[in-house]
Amino acid sequence: MPSATPARPGRGRARPANLPDQPLDRFSDSLVLNAWMIAQFGFDALPANSDDGKPIRALARSVMPSNEGLGADGLHHYYHAFKAVLPAQAAVKPDVLLRYEENIVAHTARLNAGRSRKIVWKYFQWLTLLCVERYLDRFFQDRYGLLDELNAFVAKFNKWRTDNGYAGQIAPFSLQELNKVCLQNATGSGKTLLMHANLLQFRHHAKAANKLADYSRALLLTPGEDLTAQHLRELEESGIRAQRFVADLLAQASAELSTVDALEIHKLAEKDGEKTIALRNFGDANLLLVDEGHVGLASNEETGFMARRDALSGKGFVFEYSATFAQAVKAAGNEAVTQAYAKSVLFDYSYRYFYADGYGKDYQVFNLADSRFDAGHTERLYLTAGLLSFYQQLRVYDEQRAALAEFNLEKPLWVFVGASVTRAIGGNLEERDTATDVRNIVQFIADFLHDWQQSEADIQHVLNGAVQDGNGQNLFEHTFHYLQDKRREGETATKLHQDVLARLFGGGGILRLTRVSGDTAEIRLHTGEAGKPFGLINVGDAPGLMRELEKCLSVQAEESQFATGALFGLM
Numbered sequence: 001m002p003s004a005t006p007a008r009p010g011r012g013r014a015r016p017a018n019l020p021d022q023p024l025d026r027f028s029d030s031l032v033l034n035a036w037m038i039a040q041f042g043f044d045a046l047p048a049n050s051d052d053g054k055p056i057r058a059l060a061r062s063v064m065p066s067n068e069g070l071g072a073d074g075l076h077h078y079y080h081a082f083k084a085v086l087p088a089q090a091a092v093k094p095d096v097l098l099r100y101e102e103n104i105v106a107h108t109a110r111l112n113a114g115r116s117r118k119i120v121w122k123y124f125q126w127l128t129l130l131c132v133e134r135y136l137d138r139f140f141q142d143r144y145g146l147l148d149e150l151n152a153f154v155a156k157f158n159k160w161r162t163d164n165g166y167a168g169q170i171a172p173f174s175l176q177e178l179n180k181v182c183l184q185n186a187t188g189s190g191k192t193l194l195m196h197a198n199l200l201q202f203r204h205h206a207k208a209a210n211k212l213a214d215y216s217r218a219l220l221l222t223p224g225e226d227l228t229a230q231h232l233r234e235l236e237e238s239g240i241r242a243q244r245f246v247a248d249l250l251a252q253a254s255a256e257l258s259t260v261d262a263l264e265i266h267k268l269a270e271k272d273g274e275k276t277i278a279l280r281n282f283g284d285a286n287l288l289l290v291d292e293g294h295v296g297l298a299s300n301e302e303t304g305f306m307a308r309r310d311a312l313s314g315k316g317f318v319f320e321y322s323a324t325f326a327q328a329v330k331a332a333g334n335e336a337v338t339q340a341y342a343k344s345v346l347f348d349y350s351y352r353y354f355y356a357d358g359y360g361k362d363y364q365v366f367n368l369a370d371s372r373f374d375a376g377h378t379e380r381l382y383l384t385a386g387l388l389s390f391y392q393q394l395r396v397y398d399e400q401r402a403a404l405a406e407f408n409l410e411k412p413l414w415v416f417v418g419a420s421v422t423r424a425i426g427g428n429l430e431e432r433d434t435a436t437d438v439r440n441i442v443q444f445i446a447d448f449l450h451d452w453q454q455s456e457a458d459i460q461h462v463l464n465g466a467v468q469d470g471n472g473q474n475l476f477e478h479t480f481h482y483l484q485d486k487r488r489e490g491e492t493a494t495k496l497h498q499d500v501l502a503r504l505f506g507g508g509g510i511l512r513l514t515r516v517s518g519d520t521a522e523i524r525l526h527t528g529e530a531g532k533p534f535g536l537i538n539v540g541d542a543p544g545l546m547r548e549l550e551k552c553l554s555v556q557a558e559e560s561q562f563a564t565g566a567l568f569g570l571m
Contacts, residue, residue: 023335024168027326028350029161030342032170033181036153037131037346041082042090046160056348063123064357075101078126092134100133107200111193111238117408124349124357125190128183131347132201139178140209147175171339179313180344182320186354191321192231195289196238198319202287203257215316217282218257219245220289221265226538227291228262235260247277257287265290268308284314291321306337320344323351366475381467383444384458385476390414391500392482398503416441438537438545442525443552445535446511449501449527450554456497463487506530513557515546523549 024030034056038045043058059082066081079101083094092100104126112118121129138146151172158169183198185191199218206212220242222228228244235242241254245261269276288309309318322328329341354360366382393412397404416437448455461467463483465474483496501508509528516522523542524533539545550557 019171019335019339020169022168024170024338024342025166027329027338027342028348029164029166030168030170030338031345031348032154032157033150033343033346034348035157036150037134039153040091040134042087042092046156056353059127060123060353063127066123068120068122070105075105076121076126078121078123082130096137100130100137103133103201103204104129104197107197107204110200111196111240114239115237119193122190124185124353125194128185128194128347128349129197129201132181132183132198133205135181135346136201136205140205140211143175143178146178147173150178170342173343176314177340177343179316180318180320180340182322182325182341182345183347183349184322184325184345185347185349186351186360187323188359189323189349189354191291191323192234193238195291195319195321196235196240199240199257199260199287199289202317202319207256212256214285215257215287216285217254218260218287218289219282219312220260220262220291221268222262222291223266224264228264231262231291235262245277247272247281260289265305265308268312279308279311282312284311284316286312286316288313288316288318289321290318306340326350366469378467379440380444380447381458381461383441384448384455385462385467385479387414387448387500387504388459388462388483389476389479391504392480394503395499396482438539439548439552442511442513442537442549442555445525446552446554449505449508449511452497452501452508456493459497459500460493463493501527505534506532511555513546513549513555515542515557515559 035045038056038059041059045058062085063078063081066077069077071077071080079097083097086092086094086097107129108119108121138149154170154172161169183191183194185194203212206215220228220231222231232242232244240260241258242260242262245263263277267276268279270278272278272281290309325341325345329338332338351360390412397409397412448458462476463480465477467475469475486496505527507527507530509530512526512528514524514526514533516524523537523539523546525535525537526533537545546557549555
């Protein structure tokens with residue numbers, strides 16, 4: 001176990017943060033570590049109008065037009081574009097930038113060695129890795145200098161906030177706060193692959209500083225067992241040795257962080273138990289990789305997530321990953337939490353940037369007209385339209401696969417998201433509403449499968465423009481071009497309906513709901529005698545929800561003694 005780094009007088013002493021009297025507003029405009037990092041590359045992180053609050057765009061614009069991948073010299077096209085615009089006043093000089101790029105290339109090659117689909121970084125992923133390179137370099141080579149520089153920047157940052165009318169000030173950094181880095185990257189932006197690269201980056205910089213032996217264990221913390229299993233599969237694909245942590249492994253920490261131990265965060269406790277492991281068993285010199293780092297921020301300060309994280313990493317290091325730190329910090333309503341994350345979010349590629357770059361999900365909100373159909377039929381038509389939209393995507397994917405291959409599209413997925421997935425049945429109104437929503441969807445699917453004549457008629461109604469807004473306009477006028485072309489080519493509604501059943505449900509028949517005995521999270525959806533499920537319901541209280549779903553008409557509910565293994569993590 002390493003000894004604590006002695007604190008120099010006046011710096012980094014272990015003491016409670018002196019929080020300013022006025023709380024911070026607008027978390028996105030409080031990210032002082034992110035702003036400091038932008039300034040490291042010579043870009044103005046504190047412009048008069050903050051580029052509409054998006055200073056990261058100053059970095060992005062320099063590399064966004066570049067091609068992905070490596071050039072003839074084996075270096076990223078992004079690197080050459082970035083080097084060409086690197087300001088003379090940048091703290092990162094060209095030779096240092098080249099060193100960082102060579103590290104990124106080497107780590108990427110290491111991850112790609114056994115991959116069938118090679119990693120090719122997007123511009124925002126490359127920038128993330130570049131920022132991590134810079135931070136780890138400073139952290140390991142000159143930690144006290146980093147502390148002084150950050151606090152000098154905090155003074156400038158607070159003045160900028162005051163000048164621009166923002167409330168609240170950022171408290172100075174302490175030495176103990178430098179070992180936490182958060183990446184706020186949108187869902188779908190590759191956080192998992194970045195985590196793998198960050199692990200290699202950390203090993204490299206710690207070893208270069210002769211400090212790798214100071215860290216006892218690489219510990220991946222996840223919110224649940226399904227996600228743990230998914231991480232283990234992906235780490236294996238990246239050629240990183242990993243294992244699910246169990247108590248028997250306490251004495252088996254690997255040298256030089258060569259193995260990642262994965263563990264669900266709720267299994268950490270103050271004392272050993274049947275399903276829990278006491279924090280003291282791990283020591284305080286761990287490298288933590290925290291997936292969904294926003295989970296638990298609102299919990300009790302003394303025993304909650306942040307306290308456990310700090311206990312495990314007091315002499316270690318933390319990488320946290322989440323798409324929604326901003327929302328979680330706001331929900332926590334705790335100024336200490338706000339300050340801590342304002343000083344640890346190193347890179348911000350949250351959803352607003354992700355969406356602006358064309359990667360987000362478009363959505364539509366429809367106001368339905370008073371229906372001429374009987375009660376409940378309008379909702380069924382609306383859900384049928386959603387089903388047809390998914391079917392159309394799936395059919396295009398199947399029939400145009402060769403033409404779409406260059407875009408690396410995954411098979412489409414139809415997802416219904418409830419307001420709460422912790423429990424299906426509960427005492428509060430939100431949980432009961434969620435159960436009702438799930439039951440309504442299940443009933444719709446059961447009806448669609450059971451009453452094939454009505455389903456066929458509903459498909460015709462939707463494609464004929466029967467679902468309208470208050471002005472009598474077809475809500476889906478521009479939605480079903482591919483299916484309308486098929487109709488003009490002579491495809492009948494009957495044939496279309498049969499193909500929907502085959503592609504989406506694996507055939508027709510009664511809807512069967514199967515819950516694996518002993519499993520508390522999944523309910524599987526089957527049609528007829530089909531063994532393979534076409535869909536899954538994933539909730540905390542599957543038995544309770546199953547009892548609720550048994551009330552649906554044309555549904556057969558059963559428990560299975562034979563089906564094993566969770567499927568949700570494989571989707």
